[in-house]
Amino acid sequence: MADRTMEELLQAPTEGYREAIVIPKILAKNFEIKMNLLQLIQAKKFHGFKRDNPHTHISNFKRMTATLKYRDVPNDAIKFMLFPYSLVSAxxxxxxxxxxxxVLTWDDLVNKFVNQFFPPSKTTHLKNEISRFTQR
Structure with a gap:
């Protein structure tokens, strides 16, 4: 630390901007995600509102990305690259x-996402609501 100049010490830090997701290695040479695909993903955004269902979002997202097939590109890599574009707000x-x-695997991401936006307490609450329901 003593070796650094005052100018260097006053520089804004630039480290720490890495992504949570670790994208698997892609062996394809000229792979790119087209803008119309990004627009398709962004048309079904997940906000994180209480009424939003993360299970539905994951299901819709998987349905869209399952149609994508690229030689030498794992489908999980495509899902990992696109998933952040499906999120907004909270x-x-x-x-x-x-x-x-x-986040190393697709299952890691799904588990973290669902537990964040559909926590066990919400499941318990819904189960209690169902068990208290009486038919008239």
Whole structure:
């Protein structure tokens, strides 16, 4: 630390901007995601509102990405690259707060996402509502 100049010490930090998702290696040479695909994903955004259902979002997202087939590109890599574009508002903030390199598999991402936006307490509450329901 003593070796650094005052100018260097006053520089804004630029480290720490890594993504939470670790994208699997892609062997394809000229792979790119087209703008119309991004627009399709962004048309079905997840906000993280109480009324939003993360299970439905994941199901719709998987349905869209299952149609994508690229040679030498794992489908999980495509899902990982596109998923952040499907999030806005509270959901995007949640994603950006996830630690860098903390999501290694699609199942990791689904579990974290669902537990954040459909926590066990919500499941318990809904089960209790169902059990208290009496037919007239």
């Amino acid at each position: 959901a995007r903030i949640w994603y950006e707060k996830e630690p860098p390199n903390s």
